[in-house]
Amino acid sequence: MTAPSTPERGDAFTRAMPAVFVLIWSTGFIVARYGMPYAPPMKFLALRYLLSLLCFLAWTAASRVAWPATRRQWLHLAVTGVLMNGGYLGGVWAAVKAGMGSGLSSLIVGLQPVLTVVWLAASGGQVTRRQGVGVVLGFAGLALVVSGRMGRGGEANWVNLSLALMALISITAGTLYQKRFVARCDVRSANAVQVGAALLVTLPFALFERETMQWNPELVGALAWSVLALTLGGSSLLYLLIQRGAVAAVTSLMYLVPPTTALLAWLLFSEPITAATLIGTALTAAGVSLVIRPMARPGGRARETAIDR
Numbered sequence: 001m002t003a004p005s006t007p008e009r010g011d012a013f014t015r016a017m018p019a020v021f022v023l024i025w026s027t028g029f030i031v032a033r034y035g036m037p038y039a040p041p042m043k044f045l046a047l048r049y050l051l052s053l054l055c056f057l058a059w060t061a062a063s064r065v066a067w068p069a070t071r072r073q074w075l076h077l078a079v080t081g082v083l084m085n086g087g088y089l090g091g092v093w094a095a096v097k098a099g100m101g102s103g104l105s106s107l108i109v110g111l112q113p114v115l116t117v118v119w120l121a122a123s124g125g126q127v128t129r130r131q132g133v134g135v136v137l138g139f140a141g142l143a144l145v146v147s148g149r150m151g152r153g154g155e156a157n158w159v160n161l162s163l164a165l166m167a168l169i170s171i172t173a174g175t176l177y178q179k180r181f182v183a184r185c186d187v188r189s190a191n192a193v194q195v196g197a198a199l200l201v202t203l204p205f206a207l208f209e210r211e212t213m214q215w216n217p218e219l220v221g222a223l224a225w226s227v228l229a230l231t232l233g234g235s236s237l238l239y240l241l242i243q244r245g246a247v248a249a250v251t252s253l254m255y256l257v258p259p260t261t262a263l264l265a266w267l268l269f270s271e272p273i274t275a276a277t278l279i280g281t282a283l284t285a286a287g288v289s290l291v292i293r294p295m296a297r298p299g300g301r302a303r304e305t306a307i308d309r
Helices: 007-038 041-063 071-097 102-109 112-122 129-147 158-181 187-207 217-243 247-269 275-292
Strands: none
Touching (some): 007 041, 007 071, 007 217, 071 102, 071 158, 112 275, 247 275
């Protein structure tokens, strides 16, 4: 007989979910490295978006959840889908296809909170001294890692760096746009609109790719993990986290994504972890942590940071 669920067990599950979400997010860079030797990036992503869209349509219909109420909300969701799926994933996967490792690509796009603070400062927003220190540490750590991987025989070049930076800019712009314009709606129907929009903008690029898909267990596994674990599993966890009010806990752990990815890439692909990599990753993680850490209220309670608003 199955033991009944207890409040303590439920609380432990809720506390563990943010860490599980961050771990799943980290594998997104690993699966790109795993699947890219056997497929062109845009063809792979177009197929991923199509399969994800079909799953979200079925999930939305079965759950009978509401769709966005107005055309304006459909448009706002489509814009975020183009930026946060098409631009972000397209940039990461193309960078990995061009030779960039999982760890470095994760480190670059992991600067999204830092770049958000830079944008806020440039637009006259309020940025704390602690966040300013975080920005300096974040970019210093990235510069240290990149400098050791440029040049002959290194994994970084101006092509894949440009693609990874495009991904960073896309997810930063998409996050800011979503916070500014997208009203609260169900994550299942919202994801259907977003991946549908990403599919529409990715498909033309996929049609111009000459490389064909090399179907093998590795490619099938990468596609299955991308759809089931990253898209559906990640969305399911996010939905539960929203329901349980634990989204802030995910944000507070996002600085762990680059170190986790670097460790997984070392274990699975033997990507080197040099002293410069360790120091640079630690500096970047510390910088992101300073940027996203909630500021304390006078009474001791945490309040949101500038990037949460």
